Amino acid sequence: MSEVYIERGVALLGAILVGVTAIVQLKNDWAAHGLDASVTKLLLGLMALGCVLALLAAVNVLGARA
Amino acid sequence: MHAGTSTTHDAHDVHDHIHPPPEGFVRKYVFSLDHKVIGFQYFFTGLLIMFIAGSFAELVRLQLTDPKGAIMSHQAYNTMFTMHGTAMVWLVLIPLVTGALGNFVMPLQIGARDVAFPWLNMASFWILPLAALILFSSLLFGGPHAGWTEYPPISLADGTAGALWCAAIFTIGISSTMTGLNFMVTIMKMRAPGMTWTRMPLFVWATFATALMNMIATVALSAAVGALFLEHVFNVPFYDAARGGSAVLYEHMFWFYSHPAVYIFIIPAFGVVSEVIPTFSRKPIFGYKMIAFSSMAIAILAFTVWAHHMFPSGLAPWLQLPFMILTYAIGIPTGIKIFSWMATLWGGRIHFTTSMLYALGFLITFTFGGITGVFLASVPVDLHAHGTYFVVGHFHYVVAGGAVMGFLAAIPYWYPKATGRMLSERLGQLGFWLFFIGLNGTFLPMHWLGLEGMPRRYASYVDFAKAVPDAVFWNQFETAFSFLMMASIGLLAFNVIWSLRHGKVAGINPWGARTLEWTISSPPPYYNFKKVPEVYGRPYDFDKPLPYRNTDNELDAFPEYGKTVMPTPQPVGAGV
Amino acid sequence: MAAAAVQHLAGHEAVAARYRDVDRAYGETRDLRLLGFMFFLVSDCILFSSFIFAYVYLRVSAPTWPPIVDGHQLPWFDTSFAAMNSVVLFGSGVTMHFALENWKHLNTRKFNGWLIATIVLGIGFLLGQAHEYSVVNISWQGSTMGASFFTLTGMHGFHVFIGVCYLAILGIQANRGVYTSSKYFGLTAGTLYWHFVDVIWVALFSLFYLW
Numbered sequence: 001m002s003e004v005y006i007e008r009g010v011a012l013l014g015a016i017l018v019g020v021t022a023i024v025q026l027k028n029d030w031a032a033h034g035l036d037a038s039v040t041k042l043l044l045g046l047m048a049l050g051c052v053l054a055l056l057a058a059v060n061v062l063g064a065r066a
Numbered sequence: 067m068h069a070g071t072s073t074t075h076d077a078h079d080v081h082d083h084i085h086p087p088p089e090g091f092v093r094k095y096v097f098s099l100d101h102k103v104i105g106f107q108y109f110f111t112g113l114l115i116m117f118i119a120g121s122f123a124e125l126v127r128l129q130l131t132d133p134k135g136a137i138m139s140h141q142a143y144n145t146m147f148t149m150h151g152t153a154m155v156w157l158v159l160i161p162l163v164t165g166a167l168g169n170f171v172m173p174l175q176i177g178a179r180d181v182a183f184p185w186l187n188m189a190s191f192w193i194l195p196l197a198a199l200i201l202f203s204s205l206l207f208g209g210p211h212a213g214w215t216e217y218p219p220i221s222l223a224d225g226t227a228g229a230l231w232c233a234a235i236f237t238i239g240i241s242s243t244m245t246g247l248n249f250m251v252t253i254m255k256m257r258a259p260g261m262t263w264t265r266m267p268l269f270v271w272a273t274f275a276t277a278l279m280n281m282i283a284t285v286a287l288s289a290a291v292g293a294l295f296l297e298h299v300f301n302v303p304f305y306d307a308a309r310g311g312s313a314v315l316y317e318h319m320f321w322f323y324s325h326p327a328v329y330i331f332i333i334p335a336f337g338v339v340s341e342v343i344p345t346f347s348r349k350p351i352f353g354y355k356m357i358a359f360s361s362m363a364i365a366i367l368a369f370t371v372w373a374h375h376m377f378p379s380g381l382a383p384w385l386q387l388p389f390m391i392l393t394y395a396i397g398i399p400t401g402i403k404i405f406s407w408m409a410t411l412w413g414g415r416i417h418f419t420t421s422m423l424y425a426l427g428f429l430i431t432f433t434f435g436g437i438t439g440v441f442l443a444s445v446p447v448d449l450h451a452h453g454t455y456f457v458v459g460h461f462h463y464v465v466a467g468g469a470v471m472g473f474l475a476a477i478p479y480w481y482p483k484a485t486g487r488m489l490s491e492r493l494g495q496l497g498f499w500l501f502f503i504g505l506n507g508t509f510l511p512m513h514w515l516g517l518e519g520m521p522r523r524y525a526s527y528v529d530f531a532k533a534v535p536d537a538v539f540w541n542q543f544e545t546a547f548s549f550l551m552m553a554s555i556g557l558l559a560f561n562v563i564w565s566l567r568h569g570k571v572a573g574i575n576p577w578g579a580r581t582l583e584w585t586i587s588s589p590p591p592y593y594n595f596k597k598v599p600e601v602y603g604r605p606y607d608f609d610k611p612l613p614y615r616n617t618d619n620e621l622d623a624f625p626e627y628g629k630t631v632m633p634t635p636q637p638v639g640a641g642v
Numbered sequence: 643m644a645a646a647a648v649q650h651l652a653g654h655e656a657v658a659a660r661y662r663d664v665d666r667a668y669g670e671t672r673d674l675r676l677l678g679f680m681f682f683l684v685s686d687c688i689l690f691s692s693f694i695f696a697y698v699y700l701r702v703s704a705p706t707w708p709p710i711v712d713g714h715q716l717p718w719f720d721t722s723f724a725a726m727n728s729v730v731l732f733g734s735g736v737t738m739h740f741a742l743e744n745w746k747h748l749n750t751r752k753f754n755g756w757l758i759a760t761i762v763l764g765i766g767f768l769l770g771q772a773h774e775y776s777v778v779n780i781s782w783q784g785s786t787m788g789a790s791f792f793t794l795t796g797m798h799g800f801h802v803f804i805g806v807c808y809l810a811i812l813g814i815q816a817n818r819g820v821y822t823s824s825k826y827f828g829l830t831a832g833t834l835y836w837h838f839v840d841v842i843w844v845a846l847f848s849l850f851y852l853w
Binding site: 004007008010011014015017019020022025035036039040043044046047049050051053055056057059061062063064 | 656676677680683718719720721722723724725726728729732733735738739761809830833834837838843844847848851852
Binding site for chain 3: 182186244247248250251254255256281282284285286288289290296300301302303309310311312315318319322369393526
C-alpha cells in the first residue's frame with residue numbers, strides 16, 4: 001500500500017503548491033479587465049477549487065478511502 | 067460596443083475589406099468567402115434537397131390513399147417518412163432560414179462588409195452537402211426507420227443506416243454551431259456606427275435569437291446523436307435498457323435541442339414578417355421593442371420546455387406540471403408578436419404584393435398552428451392526441467404554414483436586392499394561392515382525423531378506416547391537395563430561374579423599404595458598402611427621413627432610385 | 643532637439659497614421675476572434691455538459707452504483723492516482739499562465755521554459771490517463787459506468803492531446819516572430835483553451851472520483 005501513500009503525498013504537496021500559486025496569480029490579475037482577463041480569472045478560480053478538491057481527496061476527506 | 071461613436075476613418079475604406087476581391091470562377095462561386103454568394107449556395111442546395119424531401123412526402127401521401135397502403139412496403143414507408151422529416155428539418159429548413167436568409171440579409175442590414183469569420187462561413191456551407199451525402203447514402207443500407215427523432219431502442223435496429231443517420235446529423239450540427247457562433251459575433255461586434263441594439267432591424271434581432279439557439283442547443287443534439295453513434299458502432303450502452311442505459315435519456319437530450327430547433331426555423335420567419343408587414347403597410351412597426359424582446363424571450367424559454375414532447379414517455383407527474391406551464395408561457399411572447407403585426411396592419415396602406423400575401427397567409431396559418439400547440443401543451447390532451455395525426459397537423463401548420471411561409475415571403479422580398487431583377491408577380495401570386503390552398507387542404511383534415519384516433523407513422527390504417535369510413539376520403543383529399551404545394555414550390559423554382567433573365571430591372575429600392583440593404587446597388591458589390599454608413603434611428607419610421615448618414619454616393623448613379631411604389635424619403639441632410 | 647524630433651515625427655505622420663490604422667484593425671480583429679473563441683468554448687462546454695448530464699442521469703436512475711454486471715458489483719475508481727494526475731494537469735495550467743505573463747514582458751527565454759514545462763506536464767497527464775485506462779477494471783462496452791467514464795475522459799483526453807499540439811505550434815510560431823509583445827492573440831487563445839481543459843477536468847475529477 002506504500003504506492004498509494006506516495007501518490008497521495010505527491011497529490012497533497014502538489015495541490016498545495018499549485019493551489020497557492022493559482023490563488024496568488026488570481027490576486028495579481030484581479031485588477032485586470034477585459035473579456036479574456038475576466039474569463040481567465042474565472043477559470044483560474046475554478047482551477048484553484050480543483051486543487052482544493054484534490055487536496056481533500058489526498059487527505060481522505062473526499063472520494064474512495066485509502 | 068461602438069454605440070453612438072461615429073468613426074469614419076480612411077481605414078474603413080473598401081480595400082481594407084476583410085478579404086480581397088475574388089478572382090477566378092472557383093474563388094468567386096465555389097469556395098467563395100462572400101456572405102452573399104454563400105447565401106445563394108445555401109439557397110440552391112436547400113431548394114434542391116427540398117424537392118427530394120418533398121418527393122418523399124408525396125410518396126408517403128400516395129401510400130395513404132389506400133388504407134392497406136397503396137404503393138410500397140411498410141418498411142419502405144418507414145424509411146420515406148423518416149428521410150422526409152430528417153432532410154426537411156436539418157438539410158432544408160435550418161440551412162434555408164439561417165444559412166440562406168441570415169447570410170444574405172443580416173450583414174447587409176447591419177451595414178457590415180461580411181460576417182465576422184468568412185472562412186468559417188464557407189466551411190459551414192460546405193459541410194451541408196457532405197452531410198446530405200452521408201444522409202442519403204444511408205438509403206443504400208436500407209435507410210433509417212424510426213422517424214426523424216430516431217428514438218432508441220427502435221433505431222438501434224437500423225444498423226449501418228442508423229449509424230450513417232447519426233453521422234449526418236452530427237456533421238450538420240457542426241455546421242449549425244459554427245454558423246450560430248459566426249452570426250453571434252457578427253451581430254454583437256460588426257454593426258454600423260450608431261446602430262444600437264434597439265436600432266437593429268427586426269430581422270437582425272430574429273437572426274440573433276436564432277444564432278444563440280443554434281450555438282447552444284445544437285451541441286446538445288450532437289452529444290445525443292454522438293452517443294447513439296457510439297452505441298451503433300461500438301456497442302457502448304448509453305440507451306440500451308438491458309444494460310442499464312435509458313431510452314428516456316436520449317429523449318431528454320434530443321428534445322433539449324429539437325424544441326429550440328423548431329424556434330430556429332420559426333424565429334427567422336418572424337423576422338421576415340416583421341420586415342415585410344411594415345414595408346407593405348407603409349406604417350412604422352407597432353411595438354418594436356416588444357417584438358425584438360419577445361424573440362429573445364422565445365429563444366430563452368425554448369430551453370425550458372423540451373419535456374412537453376415526452377408526456378407519454380413516463381415522465382414523473384411533478385415534472386409534467388412545470389413543463390406544461392412553461393409551454394403555455396411561450397404563448398405569451400408569440401401572442402405579443404401576432405398582435406403587434408396586426409396592429410401594424412391596422413389602418414395601413416396595404417400593398418398586396420407576393421411577399422405581403424405570404425406574410426398575411428403566415429399570420430393565419432401560423433396562428434392556427436400555434437393555437438393547436440397550446441392544446442397539445444396540456445398534459446391530458448397531449449396524452450390523448452400525441453400518437454395521432456393531430457400532432458402531424460399541428461406541426462405542419464407551424465413549420466409549413468409558419469417557417470416555410472415566412473421563407474417564401476422573404477424570397478420575392480429580397481430577390482430584387484440579390485439579383486437586380488424582380489420576380490414575376492403574376493407567377494408569385496399564383497404560387498401563393500397554390501401553396502396556401504394546398505397547405506390547408508393537406509393539413510387541416512389531419513386535425514379531425516387525429517382526434518378521431520388515426521395513428522401517425524402507420525403505413526396502413528385498415529382498422530381505423532373500418533371504424534371511421536370517412537378516413538379514406540379525407541386521406542385521398544389530403545394527398546390531392548399536397549400536390550398543389552409541390553406545384554407551388556416548382557413554380558417558385560421556375561420563377562427564380564426565369565426572372566434572372568426576364569424579370570423587370572429592380573433598381574436600388576423597388577419596395578421603398580428602409581433598412582440599410584436598400585441603400586446600396588442591386589446586386590450589391592462584393593464589399594457591400596463603399597462607405598460604412600452611420601445610423602441615427604430605427605428603420606421603420608415611414609413618415610420621417612431615412613435615419614442614415616454617409617450612405618453610398620452610388621445612390622446618385624441610379625436615377626431610378628426613388629421611383630418606387632411609394633415616394634422614398636431622402637437621407638438626413640441630403641438637400642442641405 | 644525637441645523641435646527636430648517634432649519635425650521628424652511630422653515627416654512620418656503618414657507612416658504613423660498607417661501604423662495607428664494597423665493597430666486599430668488588429669484591435670478590431672482581435673475583438674472578433676476573442677468573442678468567437680469564447681463562444682467556441684461555450685459550445686464545447688455544452689458538449690461536455692450534455693455528456694455529464696447523461697452520466698448523472700444514468701447514475702441517479704440506476705438501482706445500485708457502481709452497477710452490478712454479471713452478478714458482481716463494479717469497483718470504484720482509484721482516487722489516489724487520479725488526485726496525483728489531476729495535480730499534474732492543474733500544475734500545467736499554472737505554468738501556462740506564467741508563460742503568457744513572461745511573453746507580455748518580452749521575456750522569451752522564460753516563456754519558452756514555461757511553455758515546455760506546460761507541454762511536458764500535459765503529456766505527463768496523458769500518460770497518466772493511459773496508465774489509468776490500462777489498470778481500470780471496467781470496459782467501455784460493459785456497463786453504463788464504463789460507457790460514461792471512457793466517453794467523457796476520452797473526450798477530455800482528446801482535448802488535452804489537441805491542446806498539447808496547439809501549444810507546440812504556438813511555441814514554434816512565437817519563436818519565429820509571429821507574435822509581438824502587444825499582439826499575441828494566438829497565445830491568449832491557447833492559454834484560455836488550456837485553462838478551459840483544466841476546468842473541465844475539475845468537473846470530471848469530482849464526478850468520477852469524488853462523488
